[in-house]
Amino acid sequence: MxxxxxxxxxxxxxxxxxxxxxxxxxxxxxxxxxxxxxxxxxxxxxxxxxxxxxxxxxxxxxxxxxxxxxxxxxxxxxxxxxxxxxxxxxxxxxxxxxxxxxxLNLKNQVKEREQIIDDLNKLIEEHQNAIDNLKEKLTIEDKGVSMLVEKLRNVHINKLEDVYNEGVELISNFIGAETVSIYNLEQNGFLRLKVRKGKGLLRNSLMPDDSIVIKYAIKNDVANINVMFLTDEESKIDFEPSMVSVIKSLDKIIGLVVVENIDVNKLNKNTESYLRIVSDWLSSMLSSSLAINKELEVVMKNEDGTIKNNYYEKFLEDYLTRWNKFKMPFSYLKIKVNLKIRKKIISSKRAMDIVFEGEENEKLQFIFGICDKIGLEKIIERFKDIYGDDVEILERGSYSE
Missing domain, CATH: 1.20.58 (Methane Monooxygenase Hydroxylase; Chain G, domain 1)
Structure with missing residues (x-):
């Protein structure tokens, strides 16, 4: 120019x-x-x-x-x-x-030095974490069991739902797990999620044989992800839990405590022992609570299997508490039905769902556990496909993210 x-x-x-x-x-x-x-x-x-x-x-x-x-x-x-x-x-x-x-050489040297410094900082951080974990491990090994037993002794349980809520809280807080779940083992052999704290990684329902860790836990009462190295079996699910312990009632497995995700440094025998202790506590508490619950059901239930209408708000409050604490989704539905299909609809519910009598004989109210907005729409579609105009939707709602 x-x-x-x-x-x-x-x-x-x-x-x-x-x-x-x-x-x-x-x-x-x-x-x-x-x-x-x-x-x-x-x-x-x-x-x-x-x-x-x-x-x-x-x-x-x-x-x-x-x-x-x-x-x-x-x-x-x-x-x-x-x-x-x-x-x-x-x-x-x-x-x-x-x-x-x-x-350019000086810039490259600066970048190399910065990378070396970053690598050293990461190494220092890893060593610091290892030292902190070792301190925590030594403290817990020294006082762990007595601390846990003391915590369990101080837990106050008023009803069945509190047992599940306190169980996941205790395990998550005590062993420092990112995600802890409790699954119920239903009569048809399916595992269905009851409560979860943290981000869910496993499906809400699955068969025990779908997971290698769960299968070994059912066989040996407890198992961790290390069993994956001992078998040539292929998992049927995308993600295997870190640790699983069974919940029993009268020597019969009624559920599982599932540590879905935990820091690999905390995956050891001590953590496994604490999980067993809490699982045994859950077994004891659930056995007692389930027995009491069966007696209460006699009072709460009608002959057709529905729960009396005056208990609806009480159950709804329990589900709202779980939603506020753990963001466990649930839905509610109020319908008007033709009396000739009323019995059929009541018998089609899942074990985790609750059916309440309505203010009038032809009305029914539902609370669907672990059911988001999409799940509720599918239920309504199924009702419409099967029963057509014999079902009228009066009220619906969901608590989900």
Whole structure:
């Protein structure tokens, strides 16, 4: 750009100078030196060639013809400036290239040093975490069982739902697990989620044989993910839990405590022992609570299997508590049905669902456990597909994220 301006000035304004050959320092040479020292050898040579072309255009315009140039200028005078341009472009360009290489090397060295520092910081952090975990492990090994037993002794349980809630809270807080769940083992052999604290990684319902860790836990009362290294079996689920312990009632498995996710440094025999202790506590508490619950059901239930309407708010409060604490989704539904299909609808519910009598005989109220908005819509669609106009939706709602 600057060279073009110089050529324009030379051709149309000065007119007495042929490419500034009689001016020192030569402006074209200054531009070549600037370009080479600023941008390096390649750009310096490009600029030098452009300025050489401009120089010859200026000289040719000034003298009018090549013959006149030959008569007026010595060949040495004619070619010395192009040679000087190229030499200056090379010298200053090389110096700039050397500076660029040195700067690039320094930047790379800085990056390497920063990476080394980051790696060292990570290593220090890992060692610090290992030291903290070791301190925690030693403390828990020294006082762990007595601390846990003391916690269990101080737990106050008022009803069955509290047993599940306190169970996941205790395990999660005491062993530092990210996700803890309790599954009920239903009569049809399915495991269905009852309560969960943390981000869910396992399905809400599954068969025991779907998970290798769960299968080993049912066989040996407790198991952790290390059993995956002892078998060639392939898991049927995408994610295996870290640790599982069974809940029993009269030597019969009624559920599982599932530690879905925990820091690998806490996956040890001590944690397994604490999980067993809490599982045994749950077994004892659930056995007592289930027995009491059966006696209460006699009072709460009608002959057709529905729960009396005056208990609806009490059950709803329990589900709301679990939603507020653990974000466990649930849905409610109020329908009006033809009396001829009432019995059929009541008998089609899942074990985890609750059916309440309505204010009138043809009305029913449902609370669906572990059921989000999408699940509720599927239930309504199924009712409509099977029963058609015999079912009228009066009220619906969901608590889900």
């Amino acid at each position: 600057l060279s073009t301006i110089l050529l324009f000035i030379d051709l149309f304004f000065i007119k007495s100078s042929a490419a500034y050959v009689d001016i020192f320092p030569n402006p074209y040479l200054i531009i070549v030196i600037y370009a080479a020292s600023r941008y390096g050898t390649v750009f310096g040579f490009i600029d030098a060639f452009i300025n050489i072309i401009y120089m010859f255009i200026s000289i040719l315009t000034y003298y009018g013809s090549i013959d006149e140039i030959s008569k007026s200028l010595d060949k040495l005078d004619l070619f010395k400036y192009p040679i000087i341009y190229l030499i200056m472009a090379f010298i200053f360009g090389i110096l700039k290239d050397i500076e660029n290489i040195r700067s």
